[in-house]
Amino acid sequence: MYKLLRTIILTLSCMTAGGVSAQSLMPTPISVAPYYFNASPMMPPQIQQPYQLPNYWQQQPSLMQNLMPAFSSFASMLEEDLTGDSDRYSYGEDYGSSRRNYDTRREFLYDPDRPRSSRSTSSSPTRSRTVVSTTVRATPAPTPTPATTVSEDQCVECLENNSGAPQVLETQTREVAQVVERVSSSVLDETLRAYQESQAVTDMVASVRSGAVKRRNQRRAIVGSKPASESLGRCLMYVKFAMLDGGFFSSYPSGMYASNFSPALERQGFVNLMSGNGYEITDPKDAPIGSVIVYENTPGSKTPGHIEIKLSDTDYGSDYIDDQPRSETSSNRKIIGIYAKLPAGES
């Protein structure tokens, strides 16, 4: 918002400083273009100085002329409001007739020969029409129809009873659906809560935190220490160690690229929460703690991708720890899976 405002102010100041008027900002009409560019020898000869704009250019309506209809309609509305005639016209038989609108606007237009006070006399034609309209106003307003109507084939039995049961049934159905939705979401929430509070996840998260400060070489050997925020480009290696510590794997899993690690996770019972299993979690911020987030490169080759574990609501870790998921610090990594291991029977 701030940026936009500043851009507008800059633009306006540029225009003001340069003395650019609205007239000069108007696009050059097509009919004038050949005079400017002298594009074709078949065109008429150039007009000598002093240059005179063609008629088309001069006949452009002014701003006031453009706005006149809007002013006029506003004035009509205002006049109706002030005289209190708007109700009468709303339900009158002649509602919408051009004749009435024409008269109203004519009345409002300033006419020095006609005194304004003459409008208040009941003998004026406008007033007499108002009286006619007043009788029309007595017509009762249309009966409000119910918001939802139940067709015959939807509930024949209820219509036969004629006891207003369709509305009751509809309300009950809606309530039952809400209860089912609430129960199922609470069950799903409890399942995820059970996962993120499990000992395995706790151990895995602790392993990521302690492992992120160890510098490992290409052969997995620890060769020193490093800041937890420094990335080594070996996210998968560090995540594998953490998952081993959490007990999710019995031996060091294979796989070079993070983007190809999803099948290995699924073999261990992990499910993708992005789709299916009743979940549609697509944002790592909504994922449970301990979720394993898998990325692929985009566009082009999908490898190497990236993999990380959600350590807390504000921490994501692999070979480095950041307060944002990688999807927020990379323009070419796309999330393809948010994995969690649900208790047996849930998947």
Add this chain to the structure above:
Amino acid sequence: MKVIISLMMLTLSIQLNASELESKSDLKAHYAEIAQKAKLLKSVPDDELVGEILVECMKARKYDPNIFCLESVTEFFRYFPQTVERVSLKNFSKEESDFILKRLNVLNGEAILGNDPSSEP
């Protein structure tokens, strides 16, 4: 003439606004912009453009210590490492230049050897 000058200033102001990085939440948009610019490197591999990209990337260092936007020039670096080194030294101090090259080596290694080189088949 006045119109052209006004339009140029408008474009310039928009570009200046777009490339500003005011918080960590702007990182993604900033990186996407750099990635778009880096696509031109495939057709116009000139020093000036590489320099511009590196400068833009280094602006993000205070929010992203790993400057992952260098992913955009990783492929270029793979084929023209000396160009990147020369441009980097021209635009930055020796220390900053070394940091950029180190990060590029990490990203390049990740792309070639994978995220777990120890599992090489």
